[in-house]
Amino acid sequence: MIYKTTDVFGVKSTLIKTYIEREKVDKKFKEAINDGNEVIVYGSSKQGKTTLILKHLNIDDYIKVECSPQTKSIDIYKSILRQLNIGYIESETNSENKELGGKINGGFKIKVPALGEIGLGSEVSEAENFSSTKKEVFFEYNLELAQDVSELFIRNKISKYIVLENFHYLSQEVQENLAYDLRVFQDHQIIFIILGIWREANRLVQFNGDLLDRISEVPVEPWEKSDFLKVIEKGEELLNVDFSLIQNQIINCSFDSIGVVQEICKQCCIIADITETQKNKFTLQKEHLIQALDLKAKEYGVRHHRNFEAFVDISNKISAQSGKASLAFPYYFIQLLLTYNLDNIESGLSRASLLDEIRKIHHRPEDVRSGDLGAFLHNITQHQMNKKINPPFVDYDRGGKTLKIIDSSLYFFLRNCDRNEILDDLPNPLDE
Structure with a gap:
């Protein structure tokens, strides 16, 4: 059988042919979606969260909602209703001597017909100058209340999983609200599968302690060297190629990122003009790897360089309280990222270490206080969203008080x- 290189290696929104099952991850996920708890799949970007869903769930098994910084809880619930073709109205028109068909009222309450589809009819008499709406029986639901949403799901016999992609894009307020809603949904056996880019356990439990023992968490990291070898070997079989001369270098250059491994393997093949399965086995050489590494470094470099520039772009405002300019934490954080020992960065930076290191390089070290740094760290994800840095490249674990890189590239x-x-x-x- 002939396979295309881009279907065998690389990062895609569809299931890649070199997907391998890992017992610690895949088995845990299959158990999680059947144990009745809400499911949290988390890890750095491009580490296999979405492909885990694609591997183990059919498209008809779930409803997926893509989250964004503007998404609210009600937007998620409305999206689910639309995808399930559940008809509803937001208000019922019943006017007298007023404009016919008045504008639908705003708000979060909806009305769902008791039987059949929505079919409001109206009768108008010009002589009497009034309009009346046919009498229909409706159930009213408030989409601000998880209990009402649960009843609506149950009434419509929704048995599908609800997948929330990019949960980390949501504002902290919305994440906290959903953490409380999940407690209600779990009681009604409505299973949400949440995908988020962070690296610490119990992220949602920090928002709502009542979720403890009510959620099943599936971390997609770490990837072992043996896992990478299996991916490469599977690709070798499908494309009839040989990576033996460079496979160890590929793995060492990936820094534990399956996304980077996939992309380097793909680029090596493309550089060697391998676009599909070969008739005769082809051995990849070191020169192919060198070119692939150079190409990926440039590709990643454009995005990360732009992200750094956006991250440090702040207005140097004068504080009304101190009369001094901003402490410019974003700038000093990136300066630290670009000068600090990379081995220490990979293991995560504690808040105490960050405080000490920033004081060493700051132009006003005596003004760098723990509370100010804490405020910056607590808002670091929102800061990246505001700067349109997607996905975010760094995240702060409030529980462990540790800053971690979450972009695997x-x-x-x-x-x-x-x-x-x-x-x-x-x-x-x-310099401003």
Whole structure:
């Protein structure tokens, strides 16, 4: 059978041919979706969260909602209703001596017909100058209340999983609200599968302690070297190629990212002009890897360089309380990222370490207080959203008080770029 290289290797929104099952992840996920709890799948970007869903759930098994920074809880619930073709209205018109068919009222309450589809009719008499709506029987639901939403799901016999993609894009307020809603949904056996880019356990439990023992968490990391080898070997069989001369270098360059491994393997093949399964076995060489690494470094570099510039772009406002300019934490954080030992960054940076290191390089170290740094760290995800940095590249674990990189390609970029050159190119707020 002939396979295309882009179907065998790479990062895609569809299931890749070199997907492998890992007992610690796949088995845990299959158990999780059947144990009655809400399911949280988490890990760094491009580490296999979406493909885990694609592998184990048919398209008819679930409803998927793509979250964004503007998404509210009610937007999620309305999307689910639309995808299930559940008809509803937001208000019933019954006017007298007023404009016919008055505008649907705003708000979160909806009305669902008791039987059949929505079919409001109206009768108008010009002589009497009034309009009347046919009498229909409706059930009213408030989409602000998880109990009402649960009843609506049950009434319509919704047995599908609800997948929330990119949960991390939601504002903290919406995440907290959904954490409380999940408690209600779990009571009604309505299963949500939440996909989020973070690296610590119990993220939603921090918002609602009552979720403890009511959610099943599935971390997609870490990836072991043996896992990467299995992926490469599977691709070798499908394309009839041989990576033996360079496979260890590919794995070492990936910094534990399956997304990077997939992309490097794909680029090696493309550079060798392998676009599909070969008739005769082809052995990939070191020169193919060198070119692939250079190409991926440039591709990742464009995005990360732009992200860094956006991240540090802040207005150097004067504080009304202190009369001093901003402490410019975004700038100093990126400066630290570009100068600090990468091995220490990979293991995560504690809040205490960040405080010490930023004080060492800050122009006003005596003004760098733990509380101010804490406020910056607590809002670091929202700051990235505001700067349109998607996906975010760093996240703060409030429970462990640790800052972690969550973009799996960033380590590759930092190892292959000229960090001093990037730092010199960044706009320094102190120059404003």
